[in-house]
Amino acid sequence: MPAFILISGYLSKRVDTHRKKELDTLLWPFIIFQLLYFVFCKIVGVYGPSINPFTPIYLNWYIIALFIWRLVLPYFKFFEKRIVIIGLIVLSVIAGAFINNSFLSMYRVFYYFPLFAIGYYIDDLEIMIQRMSGVKWLFVVGFVMGVLVIFYLSYSYPTIRTTINYALTPDQNYGGELKNILVRLCGFCITTFMTFGFIVTCYITKPLSKSLFLVSDTGRNSISVYYIHGFIALYVSTIIVELSLLYQLTIATALTFGICWLLSRDRIVRLFRSLFDFNNAPKFLRNIICGTV
Numbered sequence: 001m002p003a004f005i006l007i008s009g010y011l012s013k014r015v016d017t018h019r020k021k022e023l024d025t026l027l028w029p030f031i032i033f034q035l036l037y038f039v040f041c042k043i044v045g046v047y048g049p050s051i052n053p054f055t056p057i058y059l060n061w062y063i064i065a066l067f068i069w070r071l072v073l074p075y076f077k078f079f080e081k082r083i084v085i086i087g088l089i090v091l092s093v094i095a096g097a098f099i100n101n102s103f104l105s106m107y108r109v110f111y112y113f114p115l116f117a118i119g120y121y122i123d124d125l126e127i128m129i130q131r132m133s134g135v136k137w138l139f140v141v142g143f144v145m146g147v148l149v150i151f152y153l154s155y156s157y158p159t160i161r162t163t164i165n166y167a168l169t170p171d172q173n174y175g176g177e178l179k180n181i182l183v184r185l186c187g188f189c190i191t192t193f194m195t196f197g198f199i200v201t202c203y204i205t206k207p208l209s210k211s212l213f214l215v216s217d218t219g220r221n222s223i224s225v226y227y228i229h230g231f232i233a234l235y236v237s238t239i240i241v242e243l244s245l246l247y248q249l250t251i252a253t254a255l256t257f258g259i260c261w262l263l264s265r266d267r268i269v270r271l272f273r274s275l276f277d278f279n280n281a282p283k284f285l286r287n288i289i290c291g292t293v
Contacts, residue, residue, distance in 0.1 A: 001062070002195040005112050008066055009119025015070045026067040028278035033227055034060050036275075037234075046234050054103055058230045061105035068109050069116045081121050088114040089188075096173040096184055111170040111188070115195065129203045136200045143197025146190070155245065221264040223276055228268075229259045 167187030
């Protein structure tokens, strides 16, 4: 997810020239999928008996976060890059002491904002990686080793797994515990390093991915994968919760590949495109919303 956010910032360089597009491609699907996930969660019985309409359900937090980030983005030009990055990191650290995710997942918005800004300020990602020279292998090795270590510790030691999960996922704020500031700060540093490690690894293996047309097709239609996969993931999670961790990992891994392949098909994208972009919604609905009927 942090890599997803950094790339989102990287691809948001022209956001100040098409502000209305954010309403059509972010605010519209947020409202639609908030309603759909609300109904789905009530039927399936996840997220508890009460669901706050102002609290993004499941993956919807990223949609509203991206909307807020892009809303603020044009004002970055009034400050130096380093001032913005440092200011956002400080804001990310202190936000956990005062803000939670109960309203529009605002803590996640503040926590991940520095990564979004870093991606925005990268002029050319490919050139940046090329300039790393031999250092890029340090990121690759560090990323691979990091994944293996995190997996091993999380799988073998439940107590450590809880700490790692807290450090790397801002689902909760500090809860009044000052020691959690250091834990979350360490988690943010690990997250940033692993994010760049993941991106560099993808770049180095790019020749391989080009020969795998399935990877390219899936990446091209990732928007439908992101929006729709939650329905499958939430339902399956209620079924496998009683299984052993090994079975859960096996099923989750298989579903990851299966869902990505299925939901990235062109037919699926065309079927649900009216949910992803207001401009693709039925004309009568657009007229009603815009007040022209």
